[in-house]
Amino acid sequence: MKLIHTGAEWNPHWLSHLQSNRQIGFVPTMGALHQGHLDLVQTSKSKMDVTVVSIFVNPTQFNNPKDFEKYPITLDADLEKLESIGVDYVFLPSIETMYPSPSCLTLDFGDLERVLEGRFRPGHFNGVGIIVSKLFHMIKPHIAFFGQKDLQQVAVIKRLVKDLSFDIQLETVLTRRETDGLAMSSRNMRLNNEERQKALLLFTSLIKAKNQLMEGRPWLSIKSEIEKEFDQVELARLEYFELIHPDTFEIKNDFDPNQKSSICVAAYIGEVRLIDNLPIIP
Known part of the structure; x- marks a missing residue:
């Protein structure tokens, strides 16, 4: 080398x-x-x-x-x-x-x-x-x-x-994840043990939202529920949780199973800002 x-x-x-x-x-x-x-x-x-x-x-x-x-x-x-x-x-x-x-x-x-x-x-x-x-x-x-x-x-x-x-x-x-689902990031090194556990909220929220979308629940209802869950978690501060087109990054207010889509999230856990995303329709 x-x-x-x-x-x-x-x-x-x-x-x-x-x-x-x-x-x-x-x-x-x-x-x-x-x-x-x-x-x-x-x-x-x-x-x-x-x-x-x-x-x-x-x-x-x-x-x-x-x-x-x-x-x-x-x-x-x-x-x-x-x-x-x-x-x-x-x-x-x-x-x-x-x-x-x-x-x-x-x-x-x-x-x-x-x-x-x-x-x-x-x-x-x-x-x-x-x-x-x-x-x-x-x-x-x-x-x-x-x-x-x-x-x-x-x-x-x-x-x-x-x-x-x-x-x-x-x-x-493709995104590499820890065994519990947290997306690998250099910023994870800055999380203490409590923050590391709370950081799982990003991934679990993405999975929950995807499952509910595929079951037919309206997107804005899902988004509102996720935002409330972040509000209830000490150390967590959500910046965005959005359904988007992965090529144009147009923000969507409803889910179309015939179009490409991904969910993107950004949140502070303590002082550390983390991002993640999950393809819904690749």
């Missing part, structure tokens, strides 16, 4: 693989790796000739500075995990490498900026779009792999690739 710190350092390796007609897979991460990240890596390794993983905690996508300061850094453990599963390259850029000067460019993803994550985290997707664009330009992969847990981020990056004509394919990998 080779460690790379700049685009200039990567370029000779990239050129060599290109000349050998080797397919390059890319997994961008912010570190604090868990099995969900490793699923992305394993998917890349199973399909591609070369796998590159980046680790960079991107400051511009944190609309809350305290969240950035508290983001877990576990670089040594991350590198051990990546080496143990045979990653070819790890890209470890510094902030100075990625942002030699403050970025003046602003990306607006239209309607995706004004619902769910876009609404509650203003500026977040601009930061995501800028850093992903930079990484795509530097690494120049054939396929990039992203997790379904960040469903709206996937939609944003799909729009980025389409509108800016990146010659890159995107592949989404």
Whole structure:
């Protein structure tokens, strides 16, 4: 496993693989790796000739500075995990490498900026779009792999690739969950034991809502009941619980079994903000 710190350092390796007609897979991460990240890596390794993983905690996508300061850094453990599963390259850029000067460019993803994550985290997707664009330009992969847990981020990056004509394919990998159903997230490391137990409310609410939808209960009635359940749980604060179209992120007020749909949820458990989603009609 080779460690790379700049685009200039990567370029000779990239050129060599290109000349050998080797397919390059890319997994961008912010570190604090868990099995969900490793699923992305394993998917890349199973399909591609070369796998590159980046680790960079991107400051511009944190609309809350305290969240950035508290983001877990576990670089040594991350590198051990990546080496143990045979990653070819790890890209470890510094902030100075990625942002030699403050970025003046602003990306607006239209309607995706004004619902769910876009609404509650203003500026977040601009930061995501800028850093992903930079990484795509530097690494120049054939396929990039992203997790379904960040469903709206996937939609944003799909729009980025389409509108800016990146010659890159995107592949989404299913959410990896703990045995009790909690979606794996680097932020879970910040939960204490009580908060970890309360965090299960996100997953159990998604399952309950899906089951009731499939039984024919009206969506707005289900949503109202879930909101009341969150209100009754100490340490929990719901931001949204919405039925959406997973491609457009149009919010739905009723359920159509003939259309794609997913339920998305975001909530604070203590001071830790968690998100999750569940496909209803894939």
